[in-house]
Amino acid sequence: xxxxxxxxxxxxxxxxxxxxxxxxxxxxxxxxxxxxxxxxxxxxxxxxxxxxxxxxxxxxxxxxxxxxxxxxxxxxxxxxxxxxxxxxxxxxxxxxxxxxxxxxxxxxxxxxxxxxxxxxxxxxxxxxxxxxxxxxxxxxxxxxxxxxxxxxxxxxxxxxxxxxxxxxxxxxxxxxxxxxxxxxxxxxxxxxxxxxxxxxxxxxxx
Ligand code: ADP
Ligand code: MG
Numbered sequence: 001x002x003x004x005x006x007x008x009x010x011x012x013x014x015x016x017x018x019x020x021x022x023x024x025x026x027x028x029x030x031x032x033x034x035x036x037x038x039x040x041x042x043x044x045x046x047x048x049x050x051x052x053x054x055x056x057x058x059x060x061x062x063x064x065x066x067x068x069x070x071x072x073x074x075x076x077x078x079x080x081x082x083x084x085x086x087x088x089x090x091x092x093x094x095x096x097x098x099x100x101x102x103x104x105x106x107x108x109x110x111x112x113x114x115x116x117x118x119x120x121x122x123x124x125x126x127x128x129x130x131x132x133x134x135x136x137x138x139x140x141x142x143x144x145x146x147x148x149x150x151x152x153x154x155x156x157x158x159x160x161x162x163x164x165x166x167x168x169x170x171x172x173x174x175x176x177x178x179x180x181x182x183x184x185x186x187x188x189x190x191x192x193x194x195x196x197x198x199x200x201x202x203x204x205x206x
Contacts, residue, residue: 006092008134009095010097012100013138013140014146016148018187018191019099037093041097041099042080042103043073043077046076048075066113069112070112077123101127102174102175104119104123105120106168106170107170110170111166133181134181135181135201137183141168143164146164172184183201
């Protein structure tokens, strides 16, 4: 296995932006280069997290409060950080996570309008203050385009276009705030063109 400092990569962006597709390609690419890679998905990735994920995404739970949703997502994260992410980084693996803290800020903050400062306070408790991704890909796409691409309609995908537009703008604001960490890619391009941008960024690090 090749050596590198602990490396935590996240993919962010709307439903249908191409996160799962690009993560598969990035995983293959890094494995070909000889790295040990672990891919995780938020919410979920642990037994407890997958159970909570079902509650969060269940179509029939229309009465769920934004605060409840926030705390459920953070509960999943508490579990995945402790059980999977931190130990794997310590073992020298590259960890790729499908959504992380930026999604919470974009969806529950910008989307559901919970103050960002409150989210950040609780979030610090969950990740013990210190787990920030080394590299984040923000796949940026018009929500109308993303929803057309995705087949699955769950509780969140039923939300109005306005909600999804706030989320999109939220991701871009967050990326602007942390330019060094965040790499925004126009996800309306072909799968190959997006993958090329991802590879270029990975080549700069590995
Ligand atoms: P996400 O994980 O962000 O929801 P997916 O990777 O599952 O997105 O992609 C959703 C759908 O869109 C899939 O059918 C995928 O093949 C397709 N897709 C992904 N990236 C692109 C792209 N750049 N152009 C066109 N279709 C895409
Ligand atoms: Mg996906």
